[in-house]
Amino acid sequence: MSANLLLGKPVQGALLEEVTAATRAITDAGHRPPHLTAVLVGGDPASAIYVRTKTTKCREVGFGSEGIILPEETTTEELLAIVRRLNGDDKVDGILVQLPLPKHCDTKTVLDAVDPAKDVDCFHPHNTGLLVQGRPRFAPATPAGIIELLERSDIEISGKHAVIIGRSDIVGKPMAMLLLHRHATVTICHSRTPDLAAVCRGADILVAAVGVPGLVTRDFVGPGAVVIDVGINRVADRAQAAEILGDAADWARFEERGYLVVGDVRPDVAEVAAAVTPVPGGVGPLTIGMLLVNTLAAARGRRDIGNAG
């Protein structure tokens, strides 16, 4: 038996089409399109790629977008001044501060300064509170994208046992809330969970959001489970990549880049599971799709654009 592959691109494509149509309706009604501003501090190449991809996708759906690139030595105060300026700029509907910030920046203070109405990443405590109460203004993009993937793949959530490995504010905790509100029974695991594999084997839906390449082996997965792999890990050690990926390793890509992107879940889990998300190509594209959905929601929430869109 080999599991169904749950691919993120087709779902991202559907989300982008829906957002494009809504944006056209907004502009046809004479309103400005939604506008996202992304702030990047420092020269981390992966972060720069993420920001470029996000602003490019914005333009594809008809949004206004802008990337503000700041030097590595930008202070918390300087960053706060920029966030406050964007809060007060009526043209800007969504503000995204790309993480991680350099170590000297106070990430919590910066994220708390973002106007909750423009907080399209859903990191502000106000928005987290609304999410916990089951009346979200926005949902964090990665877990919300996973819900889209499950629902659009006709995977039942209600009544199922969902096990999440990871309890971060960005993925694990909001994932738990979104599944709970859809009537799953939810277990959250973390680095101090004893006998992790046994807990995970009881899952109908297993979400791995850990950041440890290949942590989830066949031993973690019960027959027929749906396995969602959030992990994005760069593995530059050939022996480690071979041990985790086996025949699935793309050695041509390894030679070209000097590393492979590996999930938290081993590919051979597909021999036991009913459905799995690949890495890359699974959860990643959904995160961007949901960011656009949130930016559209922010524009609708902030502005009097009637029923347009």
Ligand code: NDP
């Ligand atoms: P964090 O580092 O914030 O959280 C990791 C969580 O995993 C923590 O709760 C930690 O437990 C737990 N953990 C670590 N090691 C183990 C272990 N051996 N056994 C059980 N639990 C463990 O990571 P994020 O949530 O931000 O990200 C997780 C992964 O998802 C990363 O690879 C990241 O790159 C990726 N990611 C992918 C996205 C996408 O778009 N596809 C978006 C966001 C993240 P404890 O709390 O006890 O320390």
